[in-house]
Amino acid sequence: MSNRHTLTFTAAPQHIDELGHVNNAVWVDWIQQIATAHWSAVAAPEHQAQYVWVVTRHEIDYRGNIGLGESVTGETFIPEGPTGARFDRRVDFRDASGKVIVSAKTTWAIIDRAAGRIVRVPKEVADPFRPFGDEG
Secondary structure: OOOOEEEEEEOOHHHEOOOOOEOHHHHHHHHHHHHHHHHHHHOOHHHHHHEEEEEEEEEEEEOOOOOOOOEEEEEEEOOOOOEOOEEEEEEEEEOOOOOEEEEEEEEEEEEEOOOOEEOOOOHHHHHHHOOOHHHO
16 A cells, blocks of 8 residues: 555646636645545545545645646645544645646545544554655
């Protein structure tokens, strides 16, 4: 299992804003897509059935952009272990030259589906996402 997960995104016509590049709202959608894909790829099926994650915060730095037909590679990882019910997640989007053009730190809270409320992140849910960035 890997702490890092990557996906490639390509700018389609519906992603482009009036300035001719990917709209900020699309970057937020791509952040959610890669985070969800990481959870689906790494978490045990029983954990996916029992828990769901919600965003509590997005902090995004825009240093560049892409236009129609251009692609970025998104990479996400968990920089450190959970704090209570929350995990911070890092997402970096690199352009064709490898330069990070959009970087985000997002905070997610775990919800127990049956109870319908936020719970402390269980150790067995966190462990498959190791090593955390602060562990090496």
